[in-house]
Amino acid sequence: MYIVNDILSAVIVAAKGLYPELDAQIQWDPTLSGDDLKAKIGRVGTWKKPEYGYTFFPDDSSTPTIGISPHIKVTTAAEVLAHELAHVAAGLEAGHGRVWSDAFNAIQLRANEIMARIGEGE
Ligand SMILES: [Zn+2]
Known part of the structure; x- marks a missing residue:
């Protein structure tokens, strides 16, 4: 049993398809409030909590960590x-x-294509 139309999985599959070498540890970070649309990039200790x-x-230069607030849609x-x-x-x-914006747009586009295919029953 799994979520058949999981949009998060679609984004990951899209990114891996476009950038096969890409790797990250992705985690929900409950300490992120999710109150305001702010996301940050950087090295630890150099930025305010997003x-x-x-x-x-x-x-x-080891595997980057991605944190996402679980308090958002x-x-x-x-x-x-x-x-x-x-x-x-x-x-x-x-x-x-x-x-960055080219990569972001490419991942979004590919993820939307994957979601559309799932919607059609593949
Ligand atoms: Zn950013």
Whole structure:
């Protein structure tokens, strides 16, 4: 038994399809309030606690950690996940520039295609 149209899984499958090397530890972070649409990228200790999500790149270049607030709508969480996976794909230095936005749009588009296919019964 599983959720047949899980939008979070669709985002992960989309990102893996586009960036086969991409890896991240993804976790719900209940300490993120989810009160305001703010997400941050950075290294630990250098930024204020975000409210929706974050990508943490360890100093030793090991697998990044993505945290998402469990207090937000599932559809919003999926968008935040796509946002954060785009950071992992684009790299820390890309910020929210062109490389990141191209990755974000590509992941979103692919995830929507996957969800549409599920809707049609594949
Ligand atoms: Zn961001």
